[in-house]
Amino acid sequence: MDRKRVLITGGTGRLARNWAAAICSEFQVLLADRRRTESLLQAQHMRVDLGDKRALTRQILDGSPDIVVHASGLANVEMCEANHGLSNKVNVIAATNVADVCAFLGISLIHISTDHLFSSGAGWFLETDVPQPLNVYARSKALAESSVLDCHPDALILRTNFFGHAAPGRQSMSSWILSTLQAREPVRLFSDVFFTPVLASNLARDAMELVRMGAKGIFNIASKDRVSKYEFGMLLCEEFGLDKNLVVSESIDNRSDLVNRPHEMSLSGLKSELYLGRSCKSVGEHIRDLRIEDDLGLGRLIVKNRTPYGRHQVSEPDIAAVSTQMRVGSLTQGETITEFERAVANRVNAEYAVAVSSGTAGLHLALLAADLNSGSRAITSAVSFASSANAARFFGAEVDFADIDRKTLNMTPETLKATLGTSGGQLDAVVAVHMAGLSANMQGIRSIASASGAAVIEDAAHALGGHDADGNPVGSCSHSDMTVFSLHPVKTIAAGEGGVVTTNSRDLYRRLLRLRSHGINKELDTMTEAKDPITGDEITPWRYEMLELGFNYRLTDVQAALALSQLNRLDDFVSRRRELACLYDSEFKDHDLVKPYHQAWRSFSAHHLYIVDIGFDRISLSRGELMRLLSEEGFVTQVHYLPIPAHPYYREAGYGLGNVPNATSYYRGALSIPLYVDLSDGEARRFAATLKGLVDGNRT
């Protein structure tokens, strides 16, 4: 039988992460949050907009859960007090939207409430006790309960207070106490605030069982015994073998700086005991379960995100554009491709654009359109993705490699000239790469290429949305014949796979179109023959003629719909990348062993990659070891690139690194670190701190 699907909101938060860890062997878990953020847990991850009911309906429908757990909320009491609007938006409106949508779609709902609802009394509150909220937070949670039940009368509402493993960037009460005590620093805890806390994973298991039993309405999930916060700290000390003398008792009455809070939050678990047919665990038992989970390494999985070095962003409009294309449009060659081509040409200020099936296909076609053949010679940058060079090798042309400049990481007019000297002077095409999104000096490169009559092609796979030093958009071909972009998801905008070539030459444009589609001409007015070669009839409209050996390098309309929708956000993409790049710049400012590239050009790079130079000769870690340690923290890094002539294929063909010393020395220290539109500032800072920590901790 298929496992049931459980969608948990607040997917990067503490409760959601602990919940997912507790149930993911039994259920298919979808962690949903404002950003699609991956965890190390066995779960799927998706984006949801809790504030937008229409979007949310579509998103939940797409996730098709059997059960929704609404674990998202703003539990920071001071923040709620300071910002009523936010408290209402997060705790009431979002909860109501979720309940409304779940009711509408017939999906079971678990809504997480709080124990923070009462202002007086002796504790052991029952589900039938009417909330008496003391502050804005409590009011918002009480209001949410009734609003959720109004929308979704079958919802299960859980009043509780939980602890568990910390989530990314967020401490939990227990993790804060433990980490403080482990650092041998004192913690001050209230001895006059009482509660009945449970371990988040136990809460999750109880909740899933209640849902299975069809329970609805309000349930308390509580521990068997009622403890003060101070006693809770002491119990943690006992279980984890920490110094009890560091736990200091204080009275909440002495904390006039805090928002008014209840002294008594303890809940009676009697009703859930009756339903579940077993008695509640004591606080000590919950804490013991926490330690067992800790020993099993669960905490590490919960607290960490999986952060790649690069990732695309897919938004609801993107999804809508693709599904519209599939409903009403064509799948392969229709108007959306043309529309996308026109939009790209407009955007980069070029006359023409030709969409192709990949950046690599674009490079291949560009070289063929420039009339290169097996007797030709091209020069590209030594530091690039292999296809910058491969494209010429596809048809047997010679390739040579120009060294890079150690600052821009690009080929320069000088290194091009030097390579030209050693390669005997023949030059038919230059493929200039805009490394990491920074435009090469195309004006200088063009003037050297022109002297040899060579075509100039920009490999701008990294540089859509960037500009050259004079402010021309990359792709405008101000100093080149053609510019090639990639639409691979890790690049600036995504089409799945895809590429696009821009040019200002009508002849090149027509040639690219023809080569993209088998070398076929379909335009009657330009047919080379007036009569059918077999029947002798007049040429009729069905007729097409193949004029040269071409390829099927077409983009599909479905991909073009995605790319077109993404193109609308190009400015946002580039500016978010720039923001993150500047954040990293300040994180690594003045660090002697972690040195960012390209800082001087933040204003016009497209920021495809953020590359740092690491002083590996002064630390005891190799790059492989450093990358492995980072990946244990959930951070995926990458190296861009092994110099192309160092690949076995090129070495076997006789290439070497003798003429590219800068490429080689660059390669030794290079590391590309996480940079993508949905990367949060917090995650970027955590990455920077982790990297600096590892480098500083391993100095020799």
Ligand SMILES: *Cc1c(COP(=O)(O)O)cnc(C)c1O
């Ligand atoms: C990605 C990339 C390519 C190839 O693009 P695809 O769309 O993946 O074929 C070419 N050159 C550079 C510099 C690239 O980064």
